[in-house]
Amino acid sequence: MNKVYLSYNNIVSGYGFDTAAAVEGIKKEDACLRQIHDKHLLPNHYCASKVASETLEEAYAQLRPKEAHTHLEKMLLVSLEKTIRASQLELTDRVGLIISTTKGNIDVLEPENPFPKSRAYLGQLGEKIRHFFGFQNEALVLSNACVSGVLAIAIAKRFILQGTYDEVFVVGGDLVTKFILSGFNAFQALSDEPCRPYDKNRSGINIGEVGTSVLVTKKTTHLAEESVVLLGEASCNDANHISGPSRTGEGLYRSIVAALAQSELNAGNIDCISAHGTATLFNDEMEAIAFNRSGLQNTPMNSLKGYFGHTLGASGLLETIIGMHSLHQNTLFASKGFQELGVSEPLNIIKKTTPKPIETFLKTASGFGGCNTAAIFKKVAEK
Amino acid sequence: MTDLKLELKEKIIEQLNLEDVSVDDIGDSDPLFGEGLGLDSIDALELIVMLDKDYGIKLADPKEGRQIFESVETMATYITQQKGA
């Protein structure tokens, strides 16, 4: 059978430098979002999650780098090194590398940044990561707005099924920068409080930064214990507006329907949903419509943005990894910040972290440019 | 007021990149959104920036924009009020 699995993984975040630290934080319903007032980054108050430079520096120094790397590169290197090491894989010509990011090293455009402005080219970012570990294949950088992370996993699967690679390391990351904060603020979308997806009193999004990585493989030997199989995935455009989510949830609805069909499942077979949930009025409403059209309004669902904020190009990958651990630990994680439903159609938002036997989850993401992606994962049967 | 309205029309055409639209095509009370000029949500955000940049007016609540940006007339009235206040 043409099955593709997600196996070893890592999350470098405000919680710490491994997935366990992030999962523990979530289980305690502890957010790593902080209110920040830094006039250099944004004239007004904002709320964000960051990876502390000092501790990152220590972890990075242990990798004995031979050249200087940016903050983003350090996060990606620290994350990917742990995932590669855990997998014990040799980086042969059958191993691919996909990097998921929206803006990469965009902070090098700032006048005071010590790195050359050419470092903002995403291909250079890919080459720095490839070179550090000695991947034999060139990096593929995917930059597809906020669906990048989950789309990168889907693309890894497609390249494996096409025979291009046997294994692919997918690594994702984006930064909290002046560039991003100013833009979302101009969109009147930033909240100065911890965000509250789907809640009646929500006030917009928070930006967060993580570096995160996963091994995508067709081999069943030596899988991580939290491994999942990627049953189906699809990506559809709204064909409606470049920034405004579709009022009918068209692209997301079509993505979910196609992913279900490919998985040979129906809505009733999905045990829980890790949704996009940015906590903007229009996004949350669009999702509510799409989930209702898909018959998923009663399925337990969360958004993890209340823990990490919106980690942009990494978010789909980050949230998929948390979903893997949710299945492995048979636990539904609470959708932090949610109290009272604030969308026009019913949704079953998880209010409290609760143990429950679960086998499958649906991950969705939507982004600027009208893009949407849905992917369905199933726990690998215990041996 | 008449000068201000003309100025607003020129600014709207220039800043929102309305090709093939001239100031004579925009009536003072024509709706800017929907049926009228067909502006969209990004244009509405852009008008908020224009108020700030060119007239030094910061909207406390972006939802206010809906009434203020109804037409060139309502925009001019709002700017005049704010300036006079």
Add this chain to the structure above:
Amino acid sequence: MMEKYHIESYCRIKDQRISLNGATVFESAETNFLPFIKEAYKTLDTQYPKFFKMDALSKLALIASDLLLKNMTEKNIALVLSNRAASLDTDRRHQQSIEEADHYYPSPAVFVYTLPNICLGEISIKHRLFSENGFFVFEQFRADPLVDYADGLLKMQRAEKVLCGWMDLDNEKYDAFLYVVAKNGIFTHSKKKINQLYQTS
């Protein structure tokens, strides 16, 4: 048996010239990109007022894709583009608007284009395509991943056709090379042929 796919049509926009399947359809003496692409828009009778609101990369992508999609009835077309500069050309404009504290006016209409895949959204909106999108960034044109990926999408029946190619715009330097991969067409879809068309068209 491996099914062979074909290149149905291809186009190129580079050095003040636009060609479709190898034949020039527009040429201009205009050396600057924006006036050049505006002249092309008028001459090719594109008729899409939203064009004027787009950033340079989306304008390039819209004109190029329109040549190939204008008369196409098939709507199940995946879009797979790649380039070197991502959206850097527009990123620099946004960066400029936030650099000085006393002249800090970030524009939503500029910021929204600071993602390379926005041009895929613009193509999808214009041609009513609810299909698959993907935007890759490479250090230079690479036929290998594009060919593998497009073949995979067709083989797995993710789409009936794939609009594929290179869409780069960086500081006035522009280069668009787009082609449609389908069951039938004028050339066999192969890495060698794609490289050859990129080098010679």
